[in-house]
């Protein structure tokens with residue numbers, strides 16, 4: 001006999017895995033059920049969504065999308081409800097999945113009761129489980145007798161696997177109720193305007209002309225960066241304003257003005273913090289180098305985007321670098337021997353090239369970096385030499401470029417590293433609700449070990465005075481603040497840059513800041529920590 005899916009475990013662990021051959025035939029509901037079975041069998045939503053939608057008529061796509069995504073968002077709450085509705089255990093995953101799809105229509109989508117019941121009963125026959133049609137019919141009829149009561153019952157439950165709910169309660173006891181509620185809601189859609197093509201204002205106007213409503217969202221980051229002078233203990237406070245556009249309604253990118261020409265990208269508002277933070281740190285280092293001018297390496301800046309695919313943050317960083325060619329970051333200053341050591345007496349002589357390397361270990365995702373950069377017209381630039389490499393960040397060593405560095409093979413190479421680390425992605429469950437089904441408890445430990453390995457390999461490659469921005473889209477402390485605390489304990493040449501209280505995003509942690517996807521208008525659950533390398 002098959003085992004029922006157990007709400008305390010990931011379906012990935014079920015001995016009874018549903019059949020995986022994804023047949024896109026039959027009614028919309030039958031196709032959605034098959035897609036959900038494929039996800040329970042280990043396939044990601046992003047790999048099955050397009051095949052589902054592409055198999056449907058235009059008029060059915062919206063309903064199929066809503067039915068699939070809503071069922072996934074309410075998955076565990078629906079499972080728990082189902083267990084209270086049936087007189088006996090329902091063992092067959094196919095039948096459970098069908099009933100969950102029926103419950104979604106009755107409780108969360110505005111589908112007429114008779115249509116929801118009739119079509120769902122037909123669907124269970126289509127997937128060759130006709131023997132369960134009476135059971136599906138009986139359970140759904142029971143629910144329509146008091147839809148409000150069952151919706152409330154379902155809403156009362158969190159919709160997460162028990163291991164994840166437990167961990168979130170440990171990590172975020174105060175925020176826990178709002179967090180579990182927030183994680184089962186859809187996320188808003190945000191745009192990043194390509195600053196090399198147009199201003200945010202200009203693009204917002206073109207959105208209005210295209211009948212797309214969007215609000216400007218401004219995020220303030222304030223950092224205490226080390227002073228440019230030799231006295232590393234003094235700090236300067238730097239504010240950075242990040243601007244993004246939040247669309248009133250999720251819109252297909254084909255409906256956005258000049259999207260194909262690279263005028264904007266879809267990127268969560270908290271994901272848009274990464275590039276400005278590392279860019280600002282790089283400007284700080286660039287300025288410090290220009291003032292000191294005692295290092296042959298200052299003729300070029302070497303920067304790394306580690307774990308870069310599909311290139312969202314890389315593209316943003318390139319946009320900032322391209323828009324900022326006038327900054328001190330791009331200039332080398334020469335000491336005039338007749339002057340004293342006063343840095344202000346340095347005179348600008350040369351433009352500084354940027355060597356930007358981007359690495360990722362998944363070749364198909366690297367292809368997506370190229371596609372994204374091509375659309376945004378960012379693959380080639382006069383002063384930025386971009387090198388994209390498919391490699392493993394736990395082992396890869398950046399190549400020394402200058403003679404001085406080549407002489408010393410162990411010399412660190414990078415002025416700044418953006419490490420958008422692989423993580424459990426628990427902070428983006430609203431956009432990828434399949435994560436709740438696909439992740440298992442043991443993944444957290446494994447992911448944290450991988451993160452530590454990548455950090456240990458990359459940190460020695462940061463130059464003294466350089467920076468590493470550590471980013472995850474996880475909301476688990478083990479991958480974030482605890483990872484950073486362990487890192488700082490083991491690396492005495494690392495200090496964490498302080499984010500001041502003026503930051504308008506996230507929650508201050510002992511190290512770094514954590515965004516939580518609580519507010520329905522807000523961005524995803526990203527974590528940020530900026531590390532500075534000392535002698």
Ligand SMILES: C[S@@+](CC[C@H](N)C(=O)[O-])C[C@H]1O[C@@H](n2cnc3c(N)ncnc32)[C@H](O)[C@@H]1O
Pocket residue numbers: 306307308309310311312313314359360361362365391392393394420421422423
């Ligand atoms: C959070 S995603 C990066 C998202 C990307 N920075 C962006 O903004 O579009 C993490 C990436 O890490 C990559 N990755 C995972 N393990 C890796 C490893 N050992 N070496 C290099 N890349 C790795 C994955 O392929 C994935 O593309």
